[in-house]
Amino acid sequence: MNPANYLYVSAMLFTIGAIGVVVRRNAIVVFMCIELMLNAANLAFVTFARINGNLDGQVMAFFTMVVAACEVVVGLAIIVTIYRSRRSASVDDASLLRR
Amino acid sequence: MTSNALVYLIALPLFGAAVLMLAGRRADRRGHILATVLSGGSFLLGLYEFSQMLSRSSENRAVTQKLFSWISVGSFKVDAGLMLDQLSISFVLLITGVGTLIHIYSIAYMSHDLDRRRFFAYLNLFVAAMLLLVLGDSYLNLYVGWEGVGLASYLLIGFWNQKPTYATAAKKAFVANRVGDLGLSLAIMVAFATLGTVSFSGVKENAGQASTAALTAIGILLLVAATGKSAQLPLQAWLGDAMAGPTPVSALIHAATMVTAGVYLITRSNFIFDAAPIAQLAVAIIGAITLLFGAIIGAAKDDIKKALAASTTSQIGYMVLGAGLGPAGYAFAIMHLLAHGFFKAGLFLGAGSVMHGMNNEVNMRRYGGLRKFMPITFATFGAGYLSILGVPPFAGFYSKDRIIEAAFNAGGVRGVLLGSAALLGAAITAFYMTRVVVMTFAGKARWEEEVHPHESPALMWLPMVLIAFGSTFSGFLFTRGDALRNWLAPVVEPVAAREQELLSPALVSILALLLVVVGAGLAVMKYLRQDVPVVAPEDVSIFTRVARRDLLQDDFNEAVFMRPGQHLTYALVDIDEVIIDGAVRGVGRMATGSAGALRTTQTGFVRSYAMWILLGAIGLIAAIWMVTL
Numbered sequence: 001m002n003p004a005n006y007l008y009v010s011a012m013l014f015t016i017g018a019i020g021v022v023v024r025r026n027a028i029v030v031f032m033c034i035e036l037m038l039n040a041a042n043l044a045f046v047t048f049a050r051i052n053g054n055l056d057g058q059v060m061a062f063f064t065m066v067v068a069a070c071e072v073v074v075g076l077a078i079i080v081t082i083y084r085s086r087r088s089a090s091v092d093d094a095s096l097l098r099r
Numbered sequence: 100m101t102s103n104a105l106v107y108l109i110a111l112p113l114f115g116a117a118v119l120m121l122a123g124r125r126a127d128r129r130g131h132i133l134a135t136v137l138s139g140g141s142f143l144l145g146l147y148e149f150s151q152m153l154s155r156s157s158e159n160r161a162v163t164q165k166l167f168s169w170i171s172v173g174s175f176k177v178d179a180g181l182m183l184d185q186l187s188i189s190f191v192l193l194i195t196g197v198g199t200l201i202h203i204y205s206i207a208y209m210s211h212d213l214d215r216r217r218f219f220a221y222l223n224l225f226v227a228a229m230l231l232l233v234l235g236d237s238y239l240n241l242y243v244g245w246e247g248v249g250l251a252s253y254l255l256i257g258f259w260n261q262k263p264t265y266a267t268a269a270k271k272a273f274v275a276n277r278v279g280d281l282g283l284s285l286a287i288m289v290a291f292a293t294l295g296t297v298s299f300s301g302v303k304e305n306a307g308q309a310s311t312a313a314l315t316a317i318g319i320l321l322l323v324a325a326t327g328k329s330a331q332l333p334l335q336a337w338l339g340d341a342m343a344g345p346t347p348v349s350a351l352i353h354a355a356t357m358v359t360a361g362v363y364l365i366t367r368s369n370f371i372f373d374a375a376p377i378a379q380l381a382v383a384i385i386g387a388i389t390l391l392f393g394a395i396i397g398a399a400k401d402d403i404k405k406a407l408a409a410s411t412t413s414q415i416g417y418m419v420l421g422a423g424l425g426p427a428g429y430a431f432a433i434m435h436l437l438a439h440g441f442f443k444a445g446l447f448l449g450a451g452s453v454m455h456g457m458n459n460e461v462n463m464r465r466y467g468g469l470r471k472f473m474p475i476t477f478a479t480f481g482a483g484y485l486s487i488l489g490v491p492p493f494a495g496f497y498s499k500d501r502i503i504e505a506a507f508n509a510g511g512v513r514g515v516l517l518g519s520a521a522l523l524g525a526a527i528t529a530f531y532m533t534r535v536v537v538m539t540f541a542g543k544a545r546w547e548e549e550v551h552p553h554e555s556p557a558l559m560w561l562p563m564v565l566i567a568f569g570s571t572f573s574g575f576l577f578t579r580g581d582a583l584r585n586w587l588a589p590v591v592e593p594v595a596a597r598e599q600e601l602l603s604p605a606l607v608s609i610l611a612l613l614l615v616v617v618g619a620g621l622a623v624m625k626y627l628r629q630d631v632p633v634v635a636p637e638d639v640s641i642f643t644r645v646a647r648r649d650l651l652q653d654d655f656n657e658a659v660f661m662r663p664g665q666h667l668t669y670a671l672v673d674i675d676e677v678i679i680d681g682a683v684r685g686v687g688r689m690a691t692g693s694a695g696a697l698r699t700t701q702t703g704f705v706r707s708y709a710m711w712i713l714l715g716a717i718g719l720i721a722a723i724w725m726v727t728l
Contacts, residue, residue, distance in 0.1 A: 095703030
């Protein structure tokens with residue numbers, strides 16, 4: 001199969017993720033969309049590694065997975081804390097930095 | 100010739116001023132005696148120097164003393180040095196002699212004043228500054244004394260500064276003098292730039308090589324300086340207000356110190372004016388105008404001190420006119436100055452004595468008939484009066500008539516105009532001085548019930564009597580064998596007598612006396628034959644009204660200098676507020692404004708930030724893509 005198709009899939013996934021981050025209010029959903037974008041990036045890395053015939057992209061994908069795992073830990077902790085204090089998981093409610 | 104004693108002439112009164120000011124209240128009881136003794140000591144030292152000078156030949160009479168090297172920068176060297184020559188000693192004796200008599204007079208006059216010690220400190224400072232002025236051997240040394248005199252006059256005119264109007268008068272005198280001082284400092288700078296030196300001897304030597312334009316510039320600037328100190332047009336307005344000071348101060352300023360400085364400066368700079376005919380003519384014209392100006396004001400004043408002050412302006416006008424006539428007039432200008440020193444001191448001390456006996460009343464309409472109550476004051480005042488009128492054999496007769504004669508003989512239309520002005524001035528002088536004497540000493544008593552006129556104590560009338568002797572006999576002594584003229588000859592180099600004279604001395608004297616009789620007669624008709632109203636009549640001619648307002652001198656200064664200056668200040672304040680402050684505030688307002696506009700982009704919504712990040716990333720990638728493509 002033409003490796004370019006993987007790139008199309010990656011771009012689609014990234015776009016869906018990006019739109020989800022911008023459009024959705026629920027922090028959990030936004031968080032999942034971010035994960036989707038990260039995975040889209042991972043797919044693109046692996047595809048390029050395949051196209052170029054070296055391992056750099058695949059190594060980078062592993063790094064991304066580690067970072068994503070850490071991010072999930074921190075991010076979910078923040079979301080839970082915000083929910084506890086504000087009784088809401090909506091990202092629009094957490095706008096205190098404005099003032 | 101050098102001498103080590105000259106510095107003590109100045110040091111004695113200066114020491115007195117320092118002691119009296121530093122010792123404070125401790126010197127209250129004996130301070131005035133110390134000041135008087137030191138001033139008198141300076142006079143005795145002056146007499147000693149004078150006798151030493153007399154014993155030498157006329158070329159060797161000048162004495163110098165180098166005090167220390169003052170300024171030494173490159174080619175510019177000024178020593179703090181003193182020089183006592185025939186011109187200086189004339190002033191030294193006048194300043195210390197009349198000054199000491201005024202000191203003695205002040206002991207009694209100021210005896211009820213709590214601040215008498217401070218008064219004497221300033222008097223001594225005044226005498227010391229004036230002595231430095233006439234003893235300095237360069238324009239720069241003269242300048243120090245010049246400024247010292249300005250300071251001392253400020254302190255003394257504003258001596259009763261608890262009255263705001265008096266403090267204002269002192270400020271007015273100081274500011275008017277500053278304008279003149281600027282002329283002197285500029286003259287010194289021009290002299291240094293063109294002649295390379297500021298010492299009198301150096302300038303005299305180098306004056307021949309300088310261009311006439313440079314000398315004219317120096318001359319005009321020196322004239323500006325002289326108009327400030329000597330209260331000549333256009334800087335004369337301060338002298339009338341200077342009457343705010345205690346009366347002995349007026350006597351000191353008008354007779355011995357201060358106003359004579361301008362005449363001294365012009366006479367001392369004779370080598371400049373003789374080489375710059377335009378500047379010399381300007382001096383003569385200023386003098387002629389001022390002598391009429393002052394005389395007219397004097398004729399309209401009811402305040403005895405202000406009438407005498409206007410008279411000083413007028414008499415100094417005669418001296419400046421004399422000095423402006425060149426070598427023909429210098430000696431007579433100085434002669435009139437010395438004579439004036441006596442008779443004006445006598446008149447002012449007499450006025451002070453009258454005020455002393457009249458509860459400090461200065462309005463002559465409230466006097467009248469004081470002859471019986473104050474016989475000594477009347478006699479001494481009378482001697483001054485006859486002298487200022489130029490009645491022979493009183494001092495003024497010799498000096499004033501010589502100036503009028505020299506003015507007539509200046510040649511051409513100029514001589515006729517200057518001479519006529521001086522003659523007319525003599526007539527007006529006779530009018531206003533007769534008016535003063537008649538209103539004060541003759542006629543009916545017009546004072547109020549509670550006033551009890553009485554003669555002043557001996558400490559006051561004794562100096563007046565001594566000064567009256569001066570106003571009576573000095574002129575005769577000065578002219579005996581042309582004594583003063585020959586004495587001053589090495590300094591001012593008189594020319595040989597003119598071949599053709601427009602008017603002979605005898606004719607001038609007869610003319611002047613006739614006019615004096617006419618002027619005095621008019622005054623007698625108006626103020627002795629008719630009753631003098633206690634309140635000045637309001638229904639007078641516009642001319643009288645203008646003269647009462649000092650010929651609009653203050654209105655002129657206010658309209659021409661003060662108001663435009665004020666408006667300039669207002670305009671500058673507006674510029675400061677609108678443009679400079681506007682720029683500063685504009686920067687601040689721009690920062691807050693732009694910050695406010697940018698703040699609206701900070702919504703606080705995470706999603707919108709994510710959107711902006713996304714759009715930014717897309718934009719960045721698009722840009723890179725465009726470039727690489």
